[in-house]
Amino acid sequence: MNAFLRFIVLSPALLSATSFPALRNFDFSVATRPLALQYTLQRHGISALRSLKTTDFWLFGTHETPSKIAQAIWLLICGYGDAAHEVLLGVNATNQDIAEYAATHPGQTSWHQDHPLEDVNDLVHSLIHRYEGDFMGEGGHSGFENAKYWAAGGPKEYKNFGNTDAASSVSLIHKALLQWSSLHTPKIAADVVSTNSARIHSIIASGGKRRQVVVAPGCWDPFAFIDLCSTAEQLSSLEQDQLKILQEFELRLLLRYVLLEQRGCDLEILLSGEEQQ
Numbered sequence: 001m002n003a004f005l006r007f008i009v010l011s012p013a014l015l016s017a018t019s020f021p022a023l024r025n026f027d028f029s030v031a032t033r034p035l036a037l038q039y040t041l042q043r044h045g046i047s048a049l050r051s052l053k054t055t056d057f058w059l060f061g062t063h064e065t066p067s068k069i070a071q072a073i074w075l076l077i078c079g080y081g082d083a084a085h086e087v088l089l090g091v092n093a094t095n096q097d098i099a100e101y102a103a104t105h106p107g108q109t110s111w112h113q114d115h116p117l118e119d120v121n122d123l124v125h126s127l128i129h130r131y132e133g134d135f136m137g138e139g140g141h142s143g144f145e146n147a148k149y150w151a152a153g154g155p156k157e158y159k160n161f162g163n164t165d166a167a168s169s170v171s172l173i174h175k176a177l178l179q180w181s182s183l184h185t186p187k188i189a190a191d192v193v194s195t196n197s198a199r200i201h202s203i204i205a206s207g208g209k210r211r212q213v214v215v216a217p218g219c220w221d222p223f224a225f226i227d228l229c230s231t232a233e234q235l236s237s238l239e240q241d242q243l244k245i246l247q248e249f250e251l252r253l254l255l256r257y258v259l260l261e262q263r264g265c266d267l268e269i270l271l272s273g274e275e276q277q
Helices: 003-016 020-025 040-044 068-077 081-088 096-104 119-132 143-151 168-184 222-230 237-262 267-271
Strands: 199-204 210-215
Touching: 040 081, 040 096, 068 081, 068 119, 068 237, 081 119, 119 143, 119 168, 119 222, 119 237, 143 199, 143 222, 168 237, 168 267, 199 222, 210 222, 222 237, 237 267
Parallel strands: none
Antiparallel strands: 199 210
8 A cells, every 4th residue: 555545544543542552553663774865855956755656645735634744754654764854844745846946046045934843843853864874964964963963953953951941842752752761771771861960962053063962960861862873783682672662662752742732632641651651
């Protein structure tokens, strides 16, 4: 069945689900496979959406269901990394020509102003680049470096994590990851949590510069998580297994978050005991 037809069939079930088990039926293993993006839009001015074989382009239109972040995650799960990346940036079936013009005429359009990125959008953007790994991508940086840039809010340049600086949506997702990793991946939990003192990381910033970000003690450390993924081959087999299930949980969590948000549900449910199973 075509990936987008599958989305049409499955999305009602996802939207009506009340707990994570419904999402466990799907294959989230893309979270642990290398992802080589082609950047056809940025490099050649051709949107990756044009290569998708489907007549159901309403998914990329202006419909409120599903949201563009949910679309991007589903495209990623189905193996369409470049299409997922473009959807996060605001590309859809109705504006591909405009997107292609903007990509080939940098600085001459208002694309970025017309398509501001949400905070959860940044988190999904970050994990796409993390899957990219050591491959060189945007700005001549590795996927891991770009992942840290977007984990810190991209152009919003959040500096402090674990306090009021990061957006509430980001803080909630980080808390859910912290709780789940402590319960289910104890072997690597200490690596992804800023324990006794604040951690300071140096990451790339806009314009090719570098800047520092700070993670408060006892909080989820998204930058250490990226570093851990970058050194996965050096871990023990048990640590690698736990890192794998943690990455798959993260992707499932983000999909769960955007579906709950879309329905106007209380997002604190993500921290409940049932959701953390």
